[in-house]
Amino acid sequence: MTTITEYMTGVHRHCDEILAELEVAVSEDDWDKAARLSADFLQAMEHHLTMEETVLFPAFEQKTGMIGGPTMIMREEHRQMRELFQQLQWALDGKASGEFLDTTETLLILMQQHNIKEEGILYPMSDQHLGTDAPQVLARMQKV
Numbered sequence: 001m002t003t004i005t006e007y008m009t010g011v012h013r014h015c016d017e018i019l020a021e022l023e024v025a026v027s028e029d030d031w032d033k034a035a036r037l038s039a040d041f042l043q044a045m046e047h048h049l050t051m052e053e054t055v056l057f058p059a060f061e062q063k064t065g066m067i068g069g070p071t072m073i074m075r076e077e078h079r080q081m082r083e084l085f086q087q088l089q090w091a092l093d094g095k096a097s098g099e100f101l102d103t104t105e106t107l108l109i110l111m112q113q114h115n116i117k118e119e120g121i122l123y124p125m126s127d128q129h130l131g132t133d134a135p136q137v138l139a140r141m142q143k144v
């Protein structure tokens, strides 16, 4: 059976891959391709963040009683990512490749640090604490 850790780690990798392709498209000045990839990336990321915020984090908080702990930090980092998504969109709309690649670099660092914490701490803790409820929580996440 797939664990929350395995499933969500796979989603992270998928988002990373789209972002890598997007960077290549922008560095090659292929703005049509960049627009398509950017829409895919932002949609995949927003979907991922929403799965966590609406299902996983509340389930984690309810089960562990940890309200001001890991999920609070993750929510704050999601907020920072969304700010960068906005900047990415502006740079894309203005075809400002330098600004776009600067923002991407900042976003990549933030995402890497965020993903390490989720994959190394939050997801394994979720699988562990949710125990027999984990498959049902994962199923609800997959329906978001």
Ligand SMILES: [Fe+2]
Pocket: 049, 052, 074, 078, 114, 118
């Ligand atoms: Fe997250």
